[in-house]
Amino acid sequence: MRDVLAAWRPVIDREIEQLLPREVDDEYVTSAFGEPTYEYDPVAIQRALPDPIWNLLDRGGKRWRAVVCCLLIDGFGADPHEYLPYACIPEILHNGTIIVDDVEDGATMRRGEPALHDEVGLDIALNAGNAMYFLPLNIVARNPADLDAGTRLAIYEMLMYELNRTHLGQGMDIHWHNDGAIRMSEAQYLEMCACKTGCLGRIVARLAALITGQSDEAERRAARYAERMSIAFQIGDDILDVETADEDGGAFGKGVGNDVREGKKTLMAIHAANEATPERAARLETILWADENTDAEIEEAIAILRETDSVAYARERALELAAEARDALGELAIDDDVADDLAAFTRFVIERDA
Numbered sequence: 001m002r003d004v005l006a007a008w009r010p011v012i013d014r015e016i017e018q019l020l021p022r023e024v025d026d027e028y029v030t031s032a033f034g035e036p037t038y039e040y041d042p043v044a045i046q047r048a049l050p051d052p053i054w055n056l057l058d059r060g061g062k063r064w065r066a067v068v069c070c071l072l073i074d075g076f077g078a079d080p081h082e083y084l085p086y087a088c089i090p091e092i093l094h095n096g097t098i099i100v101d102d103v104e105d106g107a108t109m110r111r112g113e114p115a116l117h118d119e120v121g122l123d124i125a126l127n128a129g130n131a132m133y134f135l136p137l138n139i140v141a142r143n144p145a146d147l148d149a150g151t152r153l154a155i156y157e158m159l160m161y162e163l164n165r166t167h168l169g170q171g172m173d174i175h176w177h178n179d180g181a182i183r184m185s186e187a188q189y190l191e192m193c194a195c196k197t198g199c200l201g202r203i204v205a206r207l208a209a210l211i212t213g214q215s216d217e218a219e220r221r222a223a224r225y226a227e228r229m230s231i232a233f234q235i236g237d238d239i240l241d242v243e244t245a246d247e248d249g250g251a252f253g254k255g256v257g258n259d260v261r262e263g264k265k266t267l268m269a270i271h272a273a274n275e276a277t278p279e280r281a282a283r284l285e286t287i288l289w290a291d292e293n294t295d296a297e298i299e300e301a302i303a304i305l306r307e308t309d310s311v312a313y314a315r316e317r318a319l320e321l322a323a324e325a326r327d328a329l330g331e332l333a334i335d336d337d338v339a340d341d342l343a344a345f346t347r348f349v350i351e352r353d354a
Contacts (some may be wrong), residue, residue, distance in 0.1 A: 001348040004341055008067040012091060015084045019092070020135060024055050050118045052128040053206055056095055059111035064345065065204050066091040071342055072208035072222060075334030085144045089136040089159075090204045096132025097166065097200070099125050105176055105262045131164065151210055158206050162199040169195025173254050176265045180282070180289040182273040189267055193231040201230030221331045225342070226254070228325035233349035235318040238266040240352070242302055242311055257298035263288040267317060268310040274307040315350070322346040 013068035021028055029040050053324060069087040080087065101107075102115040109115060117125035141156050147155075172192040176184055184192075202319055205222035208214075214222070241259045259266060269288065273281045287293060287301045305311055325346045 001344045005062050005064060005067055008064045012063045012066045016088050019088060020050060022050055024050055030299045048124055049128055049131055052116060052124055056116050059113055063091055065094055068345060069204045069208050071338055072205060073212055075338035076212040076214055078212045085139045085147050086207055086211055089139055090200055091133050094200050096129045099129030101207055117337060154210050162203050165195045166199040178262055180271055180285060182265055182285055189270055193234045194227060197234040198227040199228045201226035221328050224328040225325045228321045229346050229349060232318040232321040235267055235314050236350040240315055260298050260301045261293050268305045268314045271310040271313045272305050272308040274306055280304050318350050322350055
C-alpha cells in the first residue's frame with residue numbers, strides 16, 4: 001500500500017500545484033477570483049494563500065483520499081488521469097480542515113513541525129484554511145472534464161451536504177472538548193466521526209461515483225466503504241497517538257500524547273470512563289480537562305486507558321469498521337485488482353505506524 005501511495009503522491013501534488021501554483025501572478029489571480037473591481041495586491045495574496053497552504057502541504061501527508069478517489073474512478077472503468085482535478089478536491093478540503101482544526105484544538109504540532117497558526121499567525125492560518133473549503137469549487141466551475149450540467153449540479157449539492165455535516169461533527173467535538181465530563185455515548189462518538197472524518201471519505205467516494213455516472217445504489221455503497229474506512233482511520237489515529245506517546249521525540253509528528261494534552265474525548269477515553277472505577281474515571285476527566293499537563297499526568301492518563309483495556313477495545317472496533325468497509329466494497333462491481341488495492345487501504349489505516 002505504501003508503494004501505491006508513493007507512486008500516486010507526486011502525481012497528485014503536481015495536479016494540486018496546477019490548481020494552486022506555489023507562485024501566483026496577476027493572470028492566475030484574475031482567472032481564479034475574477035477581474036478586480038479596483039486592483040489586486042499580488043504580494044499580499046501570495047503571502048496569505050499559496051505560502052501558508054504549501055507550507056503545510058510540503059510537510060508531508062499521504063494523499064490517501066485523492067488516491068482512493070483515483071482508484072475508485074479506475075475501478076468504475078474510467079481513466080483517473082482524466083479526472084485528476086476532481087480527485088484533488090477532498091485532499092484540498094482535508095488540509096483546510098487540518099489548519100482550522102489545529103486552531104480550534106490549540107494544537108502545537110502538525111506533521112513534525114509547529115502548527116501552522118503558530119508559524120504564520122492565527123489570522124493568516126485561519127484565512128488560508130477557510131479558503132481551502134472554497135478553492136475546490138473552482139474545479140467544478142471550470143469543468144475540466146467537460147461534465148454535463150446535471151452531474152456538476154449533483155457534485156455541488158453533494159459537497160454542500162457533506163461539508164455541512166463535517167461542521168456538524170466538528171461542532172460536537174468542540175462542545176465535548178469544552179465539557180469537563182465524559183458524557184457522550186459510544187454511538188454519539190461514532191456519529192461525530194462519521195460527520196467530521198467520514199464525510200470527507202464520503203466525498204472521495206461520491207465524487208468518483210458521480211463523475212463516472214454510477215447508479216445511486218453504487219454511490220451509496222462506495223460512500224459506505226469510504227465512510228467506515230475513515231472512521232476506522234480516526235480511531236487508528238487516536239490509538240497511534242497513545243502508542244507513540246512514550247517514544248522519544250514523538251515520532252508521529254503531532255506531539256507526544258497530543259490528544260491527552262488537548263483533552264480529546266476519544267473512543268478510548270469513553271470506554272475507560274465506563275470501565276474504570278469512579279475514582280479513576282474522575283482522575284482521567286481531571287487530566288483531560290486541565291489546561292496543561294505534565295509528562296507524568298500524560299503517562300497516568302495513558303495508564304488508565306491501558307488498565308481498562310480501552311486501547312485494545314478501540315483497536316477491535318476499528319477492525320470491525322474496516323471489515324464493514326470491505327463488505328461494502330464487495331458489493332461494488334469493480335475491477336478485482338483495484339478492489340484488492342481498495343481493501344488494502346482498510347487495513348493500512350489501522351496498521352500504519354505513522
